[in-house]
Amino acid sequence: MDQYELIIIGAGPSGYAAAMRAVDLKKKTLLVEKNVMGGAGITNGALSSKTLWELSRDMLAFRKNLDRYHMEPPKALWKEIQSEVRNAVKERVDLLKDHLFELQKNPKYSSYIDFIQGNASIISEHIVEVETANERLAFETENIIIATGSRPRYLPNIPIDEKYILTSDGIELMDDFPKSMVIVGAGVIGCEYATIFSGFGQTKVNLIDKGDSILPFEDPDVVAVIEKNLEAQGVHIHRNSSLSQMERKNGKVVYKLDFSDGHQETFEVDKALVSVGRVPNYENLWKDAVPVKMGKRGVEDDDTKTSVKNIYAVGDITADINLVNVGELEGRYAVEKIFGTPKKKLVYENISTIMFLNPEVAGVGYNEKTAQEKGLNYKVVTTDYSTIARAVAKRNTQGFIKLLVTNDEEMRILGMRVVGEQASAAIQAVALLISMNKGIEELAECVHPHPSITEGIQESVRALLNKSILKSGLLKDKVNCYCYDCAKNERIMI
Ligand SMILES: Cc1cc2nc3c(=O)[nH]c(=O)nc-3n(C[C@H](O)[C@H](O)[C@H](O)COP(=O)(O)OP(=O)(O)OC[C@H]3O[C@@H](n4cnc5c(N)ncnc54)[C@H](O)[C@@H]3O)c2cc1C
Numbered sequence: 290m291d292q293y294e295l296i297i298i299g300a301g302p303s304g305y306a307a308a309m310r311a312v313d314l315k316k317k318t319l320l321v322e323k324n325v326m327g328g329a330g331i332t333n334g335a336l337s338s339k340t341l342w343e344l345s346r347d348m349l350a351f352r353k354n355l356d357r358y359h360m361e362p363p364k365a366l367w368k369e370i371q372s373e374v375r376n377a378v379k380e381r382v383d384l385l386k387d388h389l390f391e392l393q394k395n396p397k398y399s400s401y402i403d404f405i406q407g408n409a410s411i412i413s414e415h416i417v418e419v420e421t422a423n424e425r426l427a428f429e430t431e432n433i434i435i436a437t438g439s440r441p442r443y444l445p446n447i448p449i450d451e452k453y454i455l456t457s458d459g460i461e462l463m464d465d466f467p468k469s470m471v472i473v474g475a476g477v478i479g480c481e482y483a484t485i486f487s488g489f490g491q492t493k494v495n496l497i498d499k500g501d502s503i504l505p506f507e508d509p510d511v512v513a514v515i516e517k518n519l520e521a522q523g524v525h526i527h528r529n530s531s532l533s534q535m536e537r538k539n540g541k542v543v544y545k546l547d548f549s550d551g552h553q554e555t556f557e558v559d560k561a562l563v564s565v566g567r568v569p570n571y572e573n574l575w576k577d578a579v580p581v582k583m584g585k586r587g588v589e590d591d592d593t594k595t596s597v598k599n600i601y602a603v604g605d606i607t608a609d610i611n612l613v614n615v616g617e618l619e620g621r622y623a624v625e626k627i628f629g630t631p632k633k634k635l636v637y638e639n640i641s642t643i644m645f646l647n648p649e650v651a652g653v654g655y656n657e658k659t660a661q662e663k664g665l666n667y668k669v670v671t672t673d674y675s676t677i678a679r680a681v682a683k684r685n686t687q688g689f690i691k692l693l694v695t696n697d698e699e700m701r702i703l704g705m706r707v708v709g710e711q712a713s714a715a716i717q718a719v720a721l722l723i724s725m726n727k728g729i730e731e732l733a734e735c736v737h738p739h740p741s742i743t744e745g746i747q748e749s750v751r752a753l754l755n756k757s758i759l760k761s762g763l764l765k766d767k768v769n770c771y772c773y774d775c776a777k778n779e780r781i782m783i
Pocket residue numbers: 298299300301302303304321322323324325326327328329330331333334335336338339407408409410436437438439457478570574603604605606610611612613614616
């Protein structure tokens with residue numbers, strides 16, 4: 290039986306990153322993948338949906354520009370778009386495959402990495418069995434990392450067939466743009482696809498969430514901008530209602546909503562997308578004799594270590610944040626922990642995120658909702674994009690920067706949201722300051738390029754320090770500072 294120092298199950302972003310860190314540390318490693326290299330980081334997930342988002346955004350801008358010159362815009366063809374998404378996916382999968390192939394050929398690395406295509410299960414604490422296309426193989430290992438990811442959550446009584454009633458696993462397989470669709474679940478995936486399909490301009494999109502609002506985890510000011518733009522693109526948000534029934538009927542999807550005033554309505558659309566969260570892939574992954582503990586939302590882990598001494602879990606299979614960057618962080622960290630002591634602790638406070646909406650929403654650390662849930666007193670500055678020269682030059686001043694700091698002398702950064710063009714590019718400096726546990730002075734004094742969106746962040750910081758160029762509270766709603774007192778649940782303008 291072949292022996293390894295580490296077997297990694299799953300070659301999505303977390304498993305692949307873990308394997309590459311193990312190679313750095315010269316540990317004999319086996320990476321097992323049952324499906325496509327890159328997991329949901331590439332296929333039916335992050336990369337494929339972002340490719341769709343980019344194409345949809347281009348199409349929307351193109352339509353708007355032609356409209357400006359009173360010209361009739363051409364129609365996007367779904368097949369062309371689908372083919373472009375497939376090209377992007379293939380490029381990225383091939384890159385990872387080629388890289389692995391080169392590693393295995395290179396004498397510097399070849400003794401540290403093996404790869405096998407097959408379905409792995411943990412037979413005992415030190416034996417992993419892999420079922421390939423034509424045989425069943427067993428491998429002995431000192432350590433195991435589970436990186437098997439997640440899949441879309443289903444709802445009881447909603448007959449998902451990936452033809453008419455779809456999840457994010459089936460949406461890219463459609464034959465054409467649907468004329469109409471309903472999206473159940475207005476979280477990140479739901480709102481990103483509502484943005485994508487309304488942006489292409491050929492689908493009437495309806496959106497339902499069980500919560501009172503779309504993006505229920507975001508602050509109301511962020512939600513307001515996104516809702517306004519979705520509605521301007523023709524998206525209908527079903528408010529004060531809950532889904533009571535959905536079925537496929539005569540080649541259509543029929544759904545019933547119960548409204549809070551007691552009445553009920555029935556709607557008919559071409560397709561439905563169900564995006565109500567993800568569930569971990571753990572079924573049949575280990576035998577009863579291997580006591581890996583499961584929590585409600587995934588494998589329970591303590592700093593990536595499971596309830597079994599030599600078994601670790603990383604990425605979407607665990608109960609924390611489901612993101613590519615988090616999976617990679619955990620994967621690399623687990624390897625360092627197995628074979629030594631990581632230089633840095635695993636912290637989640639400075640994780641940056643982008644939601645690919647209209648416009649982009651970039652975030653790091655706390656928003657007001659999460660700060661209030663934690664019982665924190667904080668200070669906020671909001672700076673409108675109309676005060677930022679670059680946004681004015683772009684002729685698009687919709688958006689704002691919102692920075693939260695501790696309400697004390699130190700003014701440690703708690704978090705930030707940027708809603709607007711180039712939001713994602715603007716967030717990094719603040720993420721770095723949070724990770725270094727720094728205050729805001731550094732940012733206030735560092736010379737920024739002009740004109741740039743990051744100047745808005747600098748002005749926000751200066752406003753908190755009472756030395757901004759545009760003074761807080763003078764230009765209505767453009768630059769505002771306030772404090773939140775948690776005990777009194779009160780907002781005080783400053
Ligand atoms: C539509 C969509 C859009 C997204 N957009 C973003 C985004 O913009 N930014 C972002 O950061 N995140 C995004 N995500 C989340 C991101 O894709 C996941 O957090 C990330 O892929 C998780 O990585 P992972 O390696 O833990 O799991 P996965 O990517 O799910 O990979 C797990 C791998 O394990 C394999 N596997 C499972 N069981 C076994 C087994 N028994 N044996 C062998 N192999 C096995 C699977 O085939 C899979 O390849 C998105 C997700 C979706 C669905």
